[in-house]
Amino acid sequence: MQESSYLDQPRGLKSWLLTLDHKRIAILYLIAVAIYFLAGSVFALLIRTILARPENPLVTAQHYNQIFTLHGAIMIFLFIIPATPAILGNFALPLMIGARDVAFPRLNLASWYTYIIGSLVILYSLHSGAADTGWTFYTPYSTQSNSSVITTTLGVFIAGFSSVFTGINFIATVHKLRAPGMTWFKMPLFVWSLYATSIIQVLATPVLAITLVLLILERVFGVGIFDPKMGGDPVLFQHFFWFYSHPAVYIMILPAMGVISELIPVFARRKIFGYSAIAFSSLAIAFLSFLVWGHHMFVSGEAEIASVIFSLLTFLVAIPSGVKIFNWTATLYKGRISFDPPMVYALMFLFLFAIGGLTGLFLGALASDVHVSDTYFVVAHFHYVMMGGAMMGLLGGLHFWWPKIFGRMYSRFWSLTAAVLVFIGFNLTFFPQFILGMKGMPRRYYTYLPQYKPLNVLSTVGAYVLGVGLVVLVWCLLASLKRKRQTLSNNPWNAGTLEWTTTSPPPTQNFKTQPVVKHGPYDYEEMVAERT
Amino acid sequence: MNMNDNPHTDALQHHFADMEQQRESAKLGMWLFLITELLLFGGLFGFYTFYRASNPEIFYNAHSTLDVKFGALYTVVLILSSITFALAIYHIRENKRKQTLMLLGATVLFGVIFLAVKGFEWAHHIHLGQLPGKYYTFTGIQGTNPHIFYSAYYMMTGLHSLHVLGGLAVILWLMVRTRRGDFSSYYFVPLEMTGLYWHLVDMIWIYLFPLFYLVG
Numbered sequence: 001m002q003e004s005s006y007l008d009q010p011r012g013l014k015s016w017l018l019t020l021d022h023k024r025i026a027i028l029y030l031i032a033v034a035i036y037f038l039a040g041s042v043f044a045l046l047i048r049t050i051l052a053r054p055e056n057p058l059v060t061a062q063h064y065n066q067i068f069t070l071h072g073a074i075m076i077f078l079f080i081i082p083a084t085p086a087i088l089g090n091f092a093l094p095l096m097i098g099a100r101d102v103a104f105p106r107l108n109l110a111s112w113y114t115y116i117i118g119s120l121v122i123l124y125s126l127h128s129g130a131a132d133t134g135w136t137f138y139t140p141y142s143t144q145s146n147s148s149v150i151t152t153t154l155g156v157f158i159a160g161f162s163s164v165f166t167g168i169n170f171i172a173t174v175h176k177l178r179a180p181g182m183t184w185f186k187m188p189l190f191v192w193s194l195y196a197t198s199i200i201q202v203l204a205t206p207v208l209a210i211t212l213v214l215l216i217l218e219r220v221f222g223v224g225i226f227d228p229k230m231g232g233d234p235v236l237f238q239h240f241f242w243f244y245s246h247p248a249v250y251i252m253i254l255p256a257m258g259v260i261s262e263l264i265p266v267f268a269r270r271k272i273f274g275y276s277a278i279a280f281s282s283l284a285i286a287f288l289s290f291l292v293w294g295h296h297m298f299v300s301g302e303a304e305i306a307s308v309i310f311s312l313l314t315f316l317v318a319i320p321s322g323v324k325i326f327n328w329t330a331t332l333y334k335g336r337i338s339f340d341p342p343m344v345y346a347l348m349f350l351f352l353f354a355i356g357g358l359t360g361l362f363l364g365a366l367a368s369d370v371h372v373s374d375t376y377f378v379v380a381h382f383h384y385v386m387m388g389g390a391m392m393g394l395l396g397g398l399h400f401w402w403p404k405i406f407g408r409m410y411s412r413f414w415s416l417t418a419a420v421l422v423f424i425g426f427n428l429t430f431f432p433q434f435i436l437g438m439k440g441m442p443r444r445y446y447t448y449l450p451q452y453k454p455l456n457v458l459s460t461v462g463a464y465v466l467g468v469g470l471v472v473l474v475w476c477l478l479a480s481l482k483r484k485r486q487t488l489s490n491n492p493w494n495a496g497t498l499e500w501t502t503t504s505p506p507p508t509q510n511f512k513t514q515p516v517v518k519h520g521p522y523d524y525e526e527m528v529a530e531r532t
Numbered sequence: 533m534n535m536n537d538n539p540h541t542d543a544l545q546h547h548f549a550d551m552e553q554q555r556e557s558a559k560l561g562m563w564l565f566l567i568t569e570l571l572l573f574g575g576l577f578g579f580y581t582f583y584r585a586s587n588p589e590i591f592y593n594a595h596s597t598l599d600v601k602f603g604a605l606y607t608v609v610l611i612l613s614s615i616t617f618a619l620a621i622y623h624i625r626e627n628k629r630k631q632t633l634m635l636l637g638a639t640v641l642f643g644v645i646f647l648a649v650k651g652f653e654w655a656h657h658i659h660l661g662q663l664p665g666k667y668y669t670f671t672g673i674q675g676t677n678p679h680i681f682y683s684a685y686y687m688m689t690g691l692h693s694l695h696v697l698g699g700l701a702v703i704l705w706l707m708v709r710t711r712r713g714d715f716s717s718y719y720f721v722p723l724e725m726t727g728l729y730w731h732l733v734d735m736i737w738i739y740l741f742p743l744f745y746l747v748g
Contacts (some may be wrong), residue, residue, distance in 0.1 A: 102547075103560075103561060104557075104558075104561055105545075105547065107561075167564075168564045168568075169561070171560070171561075171564055172560045172561040175557075175560055176553060176556055176557040177547070177548075202568055203571060205568070206571040206574075207572075209572055209575075210572050210574075210575030210576060211575060214575070214579070214687075217664075217687065218665075221664050222665040223664045223665035223683040224666070224679065224683060225583075230679065231583070231676070231677035231680050236582060240575060240578075240579075
């Protein structure tokens, strides 16, 4: 007989929409975020289709500007920022520390509704003439554009609160709800990275909120903060904006790094190398993230001395990131590596993130940045870090916890096929963009000089391969839901963290009895000894 | 902790082991929320600093159009409201519901006085054309871009007043709950948390007062 799980009890749509269970809220987030990811991907494919040739008669320049703005705003604010913390974090964090739920379940549900409301406001902007400013909303253009900048920024403002709510919840949960025996240094590294992420969410997001409020007030009342004619300064907006948005890229990447720290030891069957170095590097990244915003503004006319300092601080970020990469690599060394789908994504992460990270140094160095500033090099770097990094981490984590979340296993063959397609498509799309950027093709234009055509065509072909890969991936995961919930082992990957000790899917109360932690999350030898 | 217990009727939520853990969690969450509030206002303080550093004489000339007496009145009223709120929490810990209710009422009263006088002051400024940004028509302040002072003034006192208004709504709700008998020395977390918020809102005013009314 099937044991009752959080998926079955209680039943009915209302029980889902009003649920306070962190696992169900994770699924609500999964559905909503997946829908917005689909929307963002459609815009991405539109962009690549338009750029398959210069002067494409498919759209006007104005429409193109709106399309890339929507792609950016949706992917950043509605997909990649909430994705890993709100889906995988919500599901796994309480389980991993042996808690019954997050500290504030009602706040957790409120976070989802806030996200939905914010996202609907952003969607409404489609109807009222979508913003054409780029997702960065730079002044002075954003104060003059005739498009609905106010609606879009209002949507982002509202969605920002959902991020703050999640952050507050996770910090309190980690501090106060750990199971007996779960000391700070027995916490899984995914928990550490979510903790560091939450700190950034709590500290940075309010600054974005006030920045967007100022932008709205500027448009409505003409208060003149960003208008030099009235004694203001448009560069002040950039300072405000990047004070949030640089830390925000670590909101996107840190949780993915946490996922990788879980996957690599499990699938290499080795205790993670440098546990505390990885844990502290997350906190170091969180701290440094607040000190480097000026590297987005090297060509904005900020003081030279400021640029030099920001550039040096930016190089410092490479240290904790390098610490992680080397520790993961050292964990793989002499490991018994199995190429299960989650691990394949983790290895893809290592490869793609290394490229993304190293090209970041080109942009952090003053001289080379001036050459590639605002070119496709930036676009390629950003997508290697965000899609090659953050998204591969998310996909790896999703494949890792999928059997725990739904109690069903997906087809190994099809998910590996999808992974290969995604990998090929991704590199085909974005690697040519590094070259295009180096050759000087500027970003955010609907057209380009004829000599850039071959590489652009290659990039467009890659985007379609990537699209097909993602369709196979989604189909493969959804098809698994139709499979019978068979006698799936509670721990199909032989992982050592607490969530694998309960049933798949877990019961509503997470654990039948309060777990007590005796060994660390990656002590596989002790685990085997315990079982025999 | 027994995981199968589900005492929803009790003030203790089912995912906490005991009241102490629940209270400590709420407190931590509230402090984190207050940090976000500080950063929200921090953006405005940041741009105030930027404006004032680049236009010192405007701020000096413009501040004399504000009445220090009003500023002082707000400060006194808000500090009094903080005291009454703190006393309300002291009394609920002694299970004195009636006194708690009266003290919360006094807090609301002080908050309403603040908003009413503030509204009166704003109306006066608006009447004189001392409006933010492009709507500014007043001619009595020397220097270029005198509207800057009022842009900052309306945004910062405006956001602050919104916080007072929100706080008042919550306190009214707490009064309903106190009357209903939800709180006692055993459980008074919402009162304590709202108290923390209210004190922060007061503290922000204590910074706004000299920044606008006591320049130079």
